[in-house]
Each structure stands twice: as structure tokens, then as C-alpha cells.
Amino acid sequence: MNYVFVSSHLFYCTITFHFFPTYKIVYFSSHKHNSHMKKDSSFTDCISSFRTLSLTLVAINRVLLAQYASFPINGADLYDELLSSTAILSTGNESLDKLLDSGLYTGEVTELIGSPGSGKTQVCLGVAANVACELKRNVVYIDSTGGLSASRLLEIVKSKVSTAEQQLDALRRIYVTEVFDIFSMLKVLQTLRTGGFPESPSGSSSLKAVIVDSVRAVLLPVIGGNQIEGLSLMMQLAGELRMISRDFCVAVLVTNHVIRESNGAVKPGLGRSWSHVPRTRILLQHVNSEMTTQNGLRRATLLKSSRQPCQISEEFCLGSWNHHKVVKEAKEDSIPEEAH
Amino acid sequence: MQREVASLALAPTIKAKLIGAGFVRVGDLHEVSAAELRIEAGISLQESTEVLQTVFPRSHEKGSETRWMKATEILEQEKSCRSISTFCAALDTVLGGGIMTGKMIEICGTPGVGKTQLCIQLAVNTQIPASFGGVEGHSVYIDTEGSFLVDRVVDVAEAALQHCKQQHGKTGQLGALENFTLETILSNIFFFRCHDYVELLAQVHLLPDFLFKHPKVRFLVVDSIAYPFRHEFEDLSVRTRLLHGLAQKLLQLASQHNIAIVLTNHMTIRLEQNNSALVPALGESWGHVSPQRLVLYWQGKQRFASLTKSSRQKEQMVPFQITSHGFHDVQLFQSQVTASISSATSNTTTVNARKRCRVEDDDEHEDCL
Numbered sequence: 061m062n063y064v065f066v067s068s069h070l071f072y073c074t075i076t077f078h079f080f081p082t083y084k085i086v087y088f089s090s091h092k093h094n095s096h097m098k099k100d101s102s103f104t105d106c107i108s109s110f111r112t113l114s115l116t117l118v119a120i121n122r123v124l125l126a127q128y129a130s131f132p133i134n135g136a137d138l139y140d141e142l143l144s145s146t147a148i149l150s151t152g153n154e155s156l157d158k159l160l161d162s163g164l165y166t167g168e169v170t171e172l173i174g175s176p177g178s179g180k181t182q183v184c185l186g187v188a189a190n191v192a193c194e195l196k197r198n199v200v201y202i203d204s205t206g207g208l209s210a211s212r213l214l215e216i217v218k219s220k221v222s223t224a225e226q227q228l229d230a231l232r233r234i235y236v237t238e239v240f241d242i243f244s245m246l247k248v249l250q251t252l253r254t255g256g257f258p259e260s261p262s263g264s265s266s267l268k269a270v271i272v273d274s275v276r277a278v279l280l281p282v283i284g285g286n287q288i289e290g291l292s293l294m295m296q297l298a299g300e301l302r303m304i305s306r307d308f309c310v311a312v313l314v315t316n317h318v319i320r321e322s323n324g325a326v327k328p329g330l331g332r333s334w335s336h337v338p339r340t341r342i343l344l345q346h347v348n349s350e351m352t353t354q355n356g357l358r359r360a361t362l363l364k365s366s367r368q369p370c371q372i373s374e375e376f377c378l379g380s381w382n383h384h385k386v387v388k389e390a391k392e393d394s395i396p397e398e399a400h
Numbered sequence: 401m402q403r404e405v406a407s408l409a410l411a412p413t414i415k416a417k418l419i420g421a422g423f424v425r426v427g428d429l430h431e432v433s434a435a436e437l438r439i440e441a442g443i444s445l446q447e448s449t450e451v452l453q454t455v456f457p458r459s460h461e462k463g464s465e466t467r468w469m470k471a472t473e474i475l476e477q478e479k480s481c482r483s484i485s486t487f488c489a490a491l492d493t494v495l496g497g498g499i500m501t502g503k504m505i506e507i508c509g510t511p512g513v514g515k516t517q518l519c520i521q522l523a524v525n526t527q528i529p530a531s532f533g534g535v536e537g538h539s540v541y542i543d544t545e546g547s548f549l550v551d552r553v554v555d556v557a558e559a560a561l562q563h564c565k566q567q568h569g570k571t572g573q574l575g576a577l578e579n580f581t582l583e584t585i586l587s588n589i590f591f592f593r594c595h596d597y598v599e600l601l602a603q604v605h606l607l608p609d610f611l612f613k614h615p616k617v618r619f620l621v622v623d624s625i626a627y628p629f630r631h632e633f634e635d636l637s638v639r640t641r642l643l644h645g646l647a648q649k650l651l652q653l654a655s656q657h658n659i660a661i662v663l664t665n666h667m668t669i670r671l672e673q674n675n676s677a678l679v680p681a682l683g684e685s686w687g688h689v690s691p692q693r694l695v696l697y698w699q700g701k702q703r704f705a706s707l708t709k710s711s712r713q714k715e716q717m718v719p720f721q722i723t724s725h726g727f728h729d730v731q732l733f734q735s736q737v738t739a740s741i742s743s744a745t746s747n748t749t750t751v752n753a754r755k756r757c758r759v760e761d762d763d764e765h766e767d768c769l
Contacts, residue, residue, distance in 0.1 A: 175684060176684070176687025176693065176708075177687070177693065177708050177709035177715075181691070181711045182711065185711065188471075192471075201471075205651070205688070205689070205691055206503060206651045206654060206655055206691050207691035207711045208474070208711065209478070209711045209712035210471050210472075210474040210475035210477075210478050211475065211478050211479075211496075211712055212711055213471055213475075214475055215712075228472055231470065231471035231472040232470050232471070232472050233470075233471075234470065234471035235468045235469070235470060235471075236468070236469050236470070236471055236474055237467060237468055237469065238467075238655055240648045240651055240652040240655075241409075241648060243407070243408065243409035246403075246407040247403070247407075250402065250403045250404075250407065253402070254402045254403075274688065276685070276688055277644070277647075277648060277651075277688070277689070278648070280640055280641065280644035280685065281641055281644045281645035282641070283641070284637035284638070284640055284641050288412075292406065293407070296404070296406060296407050317684070317685050317688045319684065319685070320684045324672045329685065356714065356715060
């Protein structure tokens, strides 16, 4: 009996002591009872005090569990919330939209992977330009590779709107920051999450897309070998990206590299634990692998998705975000602005 | 204030101690003195002072605030940036006017195709006065292979001087040439010889101080990045970490100091199931590092340059040649080149410079290398 008392006492003590400062009082009062019990050695007193105490502890336990557990949500409510909060951002490229089931979903992390020069940055620039220009929303572009080219952005925007004022307006909606290591990347994401973003007059809700090009550049210098630290930083980055996408209802687009295996096949970089981070994953490839074919034609393959069958692929031309394009691809790009 | 302590740039052991002592978020460290932190977390006073300095950097220190720039501002910046001409008009067109300052480019090629020649040419061309459409900056040359030849620099520099003199005869910019002599060209190239990757890493980590003292540096080349990293490593993951850390450091320098950074790389053979292909060395993941990649290669007896990766230019290939005077266009393709120049109407001064170098080397078809 006494043993049970002590162990349950300790159990509650360790659980509640951390979370519930008020329990301190209970703890000390029970302690008093305990010493009192020993002195007077009245067994019935001890039993009754134990009963009241255990009842209190059970009650406290319930309160705590209720406080920390999540509430069940009705599926219908969830669907309503989804309809009200989720937006689908068109990438401006029909082939990619087809793969992504009509565009980038807010609240999700989408990943682009591909070998060097496969067009990851081009797709990022295209998406940024389209969201800023067609949807008139703000975009945050976090560049860790030095690959952002504003003149290329302008080129893409020019193919969408004609007047200089509109073009500049679109570019003003793209906020760019350069980071070169994982710590400054985490810092930027955290300031973004805690409202450190330079808000436009229309409020922070107009921020719809966060583009990170690329996660590889900041993660590779810290990952590998026997270091656990690098993995912890990677998972922190993953957590931040997810939290930003969910809390702010923005679409997060990240780029990553691929690893070429000895048989020539490619697999996504950063390993298996990173594979769980993006909800949707698209592989970009050159259509002709020989280096001499310089036509800008790319194949996009869906590797991971919760909406579409995987392994479907589409071909598109990288230049198709602006007016330079391969003639035979013309039917695939139905962006009206490109008609001229 | 909400930032987690685990995400700070601190040593893992110190982070573990801080979190163990209950300092989970940056807000928990607010208004805690170094002495208090020392006792609470069980770390030395020096460590606790460092922690507080990392967490709360003084406001005047650079980089303490996240800098947000609108794309319009970056566009202005890009427009104001000058490019370093290669003296090969077709190549300049492919690169969008030359090697851009503030960006990094990787130049790959088989031995003897002209990587070092291009680097030397660029180190000289960086110093062309602004009135001739140049960048008028200094150059840093980091040599890891020992292939830098000073007498070759003299050749190239003399040719560049000659070229500018001819141009000045037409445009009449006498004053500009006074400070542009062979001596100044040579004295404004800062040469470092690094024998292995340790020296290279040390040098790159010292570069911020050097660049602070020499603010006019506009061009930096590492010739080559591949050599010290290709053979000395048994553990490839260490190599990946060091290489990518180095690359991020260089990218940061390029952006902060507005320097054009050139890294040269070797070519290697990749065996696939049935065929083999010549690809840049250092592995596939290295290919992501540089936002631009130029591959130099031979096709028959002709050298070609091919832009295989760029975020602003289209993928293209052009022929070029190397004469005793340095980089030049190829004569056979003159009509084609003229067409491409007339389409590029961005900078008239550079266009003039390009036209001249074609006229100039009409009588020298021999390839000196």
C-alpha cells in the first residue's frame, strides 16, 4: 500500500511538476500529510488523505491531458476550412499545372529536383513572376545560390504584361533576400514567421508564395559524416518550412539536387528523412541528355503527390515563360500573352 | 524572440547545455547577464558572453537584420553592374555582355583547351578603364595548379594596351590611358599560390579582410577548384562538406563585394551502361553550386565554348580561338558573329571594342597554343 502510494505520488509529481506550477502546492501539502501520517500513525487518516489526494491527482491529470490533446474536427468543417483557406496558384506553365493538379497549393511544400542546368531556377523565376504578375500577390524569394536574375524576371514579366508600369508593379511584389548559410536561412524563415516581413499596405495576407532556391546549397556544407548536428538543422529547416506554409497559408516551393547512381538513374538528394518534407515532388530533366542539344526542352515528372498518379510526365520548353520558344512546342503553351 | 536556441549558430555542446538549462527560445535569454547564464547553463564566462553576442548582435553590426530587397531594386543593381569582356564578341554575347560582376561562373574544360588563358585574359580585361567600357577594377588570382604564367600575362596585357590605344586614337580619350600601363596592370593583379586544399580554405577565409583593404577588386579566379579536391580525399562526404562550404563562402563574397568570381574545373569521364560521356569533375552535386557554367571543348580543330547553365541567358555554343594576343573571335564565323552583335545593342562602347579586336587579328590565324 505504502509502496503504491509513493510510486503514484512520484509519477504525478514528475509529470505535473514541469507543466503545472500550481501543483507545487499539492505536492507540498501531500508531503505534509505524509510526515503527519508517520508521526500519528493513524491508519484511517492516512487512507482518507490518500483518497482525496489521488482524486485530486486524477483530476489534475485529466485537465492536463485535455489541455494538451488535440480536438477532433468534423470532416465537413475541415472541408469548409480547406475551401476557405486554400488557394491554388497557377505556375503560369500549363504542363506544370497539369502535373500539379492545376497549380501550387497553399499550405503545402512543393519540391523541384533536377540535375544541374535542368531548369529549377527558371521554374522558380517563372512561378515568382506569374504569382506577382497574374495573381497580383506578394512573393518571397530566398536565394542561396546567387542564381536569381532580375533581368530574366523582367523578361518573363514582359511576356505577360505590356506596360512598363505594370511590369514594375509586378517586380515590386517580389521580395528577395540572399542567404548563404543554414543559420541565416533559419533566421530569415523565423523572422518571416514572426511577422518580420516588410508588409505591403494590403497586409501580410497578400503573401502567397515563398520560394527557397535552394535547400541543397545551405544544407550540404553541414550534412554528412558522423554529425548529428546537420540532421537536426535539416529537420529544423523542414519544420520551419512546414509551419510557414500552414500558418500563413502560403505555397512553399523549394529546390533540391539529385544524386546520380552508378547505373545512371537519379534519386532525390538529402536522403530519406528529407523525402517526407515536401508533399509534392517534381523531377526536371533534359529531354536529350547529350550536352550538344541546346533547345531548352525539359521533361517534368511527378515523383510524389497525394492527388495525381505518380510518374506521369509532361514536356515543356524552358523559354516558354517568355516569347522565345520552340515552334513545335507552341501548342502546349496556351498562355494568351504569348500569342504575339 | 520566438527563435529557437537550437537554430542558432552556436556549438552543439553549448546549445545542448542551454536547452538543458531551460533556455529554449531566444526570448528566454532576454535580459540575462553573462554571469547569470554561466551559472545557469554551466558554461564558462567566455562561452556565455559569446552566446549573448551571437543571440543579440549589436545593431550597428552588419548582417544583424534580414535585408529584404524588391526585385525592382535588384534590377537596378544588375543594370548598374558592368561586365568584364572576354575580347571574344561571340562569347560575350552568349554570356550577356561578358562575365558579370557580383556573380559566380564555373569554367570547365579538358586540359589545354584554354581555361587558364581565359582566366588570364579576364584578369587583364578587368582593369580596362571605365571610359573604354571596362570595369576598371583589380584582380585576385588564386592558383592551385601552378599554371599561372606571368610572361603570358605580359603578352595579353600588351595586346590589350595596344587595343585600347588604337581605340583611343579614334575616340580621343588620352587621359584615361595614363593610368593604364603594363606596370599598373601587373601590379593590380594579386596572385596567391595555394598548394593544397587546406591552404585554399585558409586563403578563402582570409579573403574578406583582404577585400576590405582592397575595395577595387572586381574579379577573383580560383584556377582550379578541382585540383586540390580531386585526389586527396578518402572520405567523400568530408569533401562534399568542405567544397560546398567553400562555394557558399565565395558566393557570399561575390554578392557582398560585387566581384565576378570564376572557378575553373576539370572534365572527367562518366561511364554509363553502354556509353561514356565527358562531364565536369567533382561530381554531379557540384554542378549545382555555380549559377552559370561554361564548358570549353574541342570539336575537330576548333575550340568551342558552350554555356550549359545560366539563369538569365539561353544555352548556346560559340567557337573561339586563342592567339598570341589572347582570346578572339573566329574569322570563319564572322558573318554570323556580326549578326549576333547587331542584335545585341546594349552597350555601344563594348560593341566597338569587339569590332576592333576582329579587325586587329585579321593577319594572325596561327594558334599559339
